[in-house]
Amino acid sequence: MTKWLSADEQQSWRSFIAAWTLLNHQLNDDLQSRHGLTIADYEILVRLSETQCRRMRMSELAESTLASRSRLSHQVGRMEAAGLVTREECTEDRRGSFAVLTEAGWQALADAAPAHVTGVRTHLVDVLSKSEFKALGDACQKITTAISQESD
Amino acid sequence: MTKWLSADEQQSWRSFIAAWTLLNHQLNDDLQSRHGLTIADYEILVRLSETQCRRMRMSELAESTLASRSRLSHQVGRMEAAGLVTREECTEDRRGSFAVLTEAGWQALADAAPAHVTGVRTHLVDVLSKSEFKALGDACQKITTAISQESD
DNA sequence: GAGGGAAAGTACCAATTTCAACTAATTTAA
DNA sequence: TTAAATTAGTTGAAATTGGTACTTTCCCTC
Numbered sequence: 001m002t003k004w005l006s007a008d009e010q011q012s013w014r015s016f017i018a019a020w021t022l023l024n025h026q027l028n029d030d031l032q033s034r035h036g037l038t039i040a041d042y043e044i045l046v047r048l049s050e051t052q053c054r055r056m057r058m059s060e061l062a063e064s065t066l067a068s069r070s071r072l073s074h075q076v077g078r079m080e081a082a083g084l085v086t087r088e089e090c091t092e093d094r095r096g097s098f099a100v101l102t103e104a105g106w107q108a109l110a111d112a113a114p115a116h117v118t119g120v121r122t123h124l125v126d127v128l129s130k131s132e133f134k135a136l137g138d139a140c141q142k143i144t145t146a147i148s149q150e151s152d
Numbered sequence: 153m154t155k156w157l158s159a160d161e162q163q164s165w166r167s168f169i170a171a172w173t174l175l176n177h178q179l180n181d182d183l184q185s186r187h188g189l190t191i192a193d194y195e196i197l198v199r200l201s202e203t204q205c206r207r208m209r210m211s212e213l214a215e216s217t218l219a220s221r222s223r224l225s226h227q228v229g230r231m232e233a234a235g236l237v238t239r240e241e242c243t244e245d246r247r248g249s250f251a252v253l254t255e256a257g258w259q260a261l262a263d264a265a266p267a268h269v270t271g272v273r274t275h276l277v278d279v280l281s282k283s284e285f286k287a288l289g290d291a292c293q294k295i296t297t298a299i300s301q302e303s304d
Numbered sequence: 305g306a307g308g309g310a311a312a313g314t315a316c317c318a319a320t321t322t323c324a325a326c327t328a329a330t331t332t333a334a
Numbered sequence: 335t336t337a338a339a340t341t342a343g344t345t346g347a348a349a350t351t352g353g354t355a356c357t358t359t360c361c362c363t364c
Contacts, residue, residue, distance in 0.1 A: 221342075222343090224343095229344090245342075248341095249343070
């Protein structure tokens with residue numbers, strides 16, 4: 001017999017969906033209107049900027065951004081067309097290729113980051129107390145861990 | 153001067169993104185493979201099933217599912233083609249129309265609901281303690297409230 | 305060192321989503 | 335009462351996404 005969700009559980013679950021949806025839209029629209037970047041672009045720029053050589057293997061980047069290979073390939077293609085990244089072939093493994101941050105990509109990130117981070121604070125971090133935010137993070141961490149383990 | 157995110161904050165934020173992304177994928181894949189429905193389909197079926205007459209105005213449905221009007225229109229079009237809903241015109245306001253649950257739509261929901269709810273439990277509710285889950289819900293509630301108010 | 309399987313990445317196609325323009329009906333206000 | 339502004343909803347084209355098949359290279363085992 002199915003154990004249905006209680007009204008409270010239902011409410012929590014819907015809040016979770018709503019929070020993510022609204023937050024994502026809000027941040028995306030901000031980023032898009034002020035800097036012409038999508039969140040997906042931004043996430044990739046961040047990942048690349050965090051590496052030593054401003055480059056990352058395509059598959060690593062896909063895994064890190066939770067995108068399918070196909071999606072990432074399209075995404076990087078668009079960003080390449082926009083001049084934000086380049087592709088370089090990988091000499092150690094000739095099947096592979098790197099996505100490399102261009103100077104323009106680095107600049108775009110530098111330009112966009114302050115407003116984006118401020119947005120994350122305004123809409124998320126500052127809306128919650130420190131402990132509430134931590135609780136949110138911890139819960140989400142558990143969820144991701146559970147799902148990841150399970151699909152092994 | 154921008155106040156950057158601390159490592160902990162960064163981590164919480166990324167966990168939030170990851171949790172939603174993974175959960176959404178997981179539930180969607182389950183629903184799709186077992187019942188041929190997407191989460192979007194399911195959400196609409198639920199909303200309609202919760203009303204008195206199994207019908208809802210398009211705009212109300214759009215608002216309730218946080219979808220754009222256009223997206224909802226396409227979505228309902230697809231569901232109509234699949235026989236899950238019908239459109240009926242609204243006599244009080246002749247611009248408007250209702251999405252109405254068909255018997256097949258009701259059945260599809262009845263068929264899919266147990267597995268879906270179980271999935272929500274398995275991947276979300278049961279992974280957390282009662283208080284953790286409540287904390288997640290409360291935090292998300294605050295986030296949605298904050299964003300909604302602001303765009304007034 | 306040859307063959308078979310796995311991995312990296314892309315390309316193509318179908319499905320979904322977005323954007324902007326559009327029609328038609330309603331409301332407002334002069 | 336009628337013209338302008340709003341609102342409901344749809345449409346079609348363009349952009350994004352997802353699935354799968356394909357190519358190339360690597361790894362493993364014999």
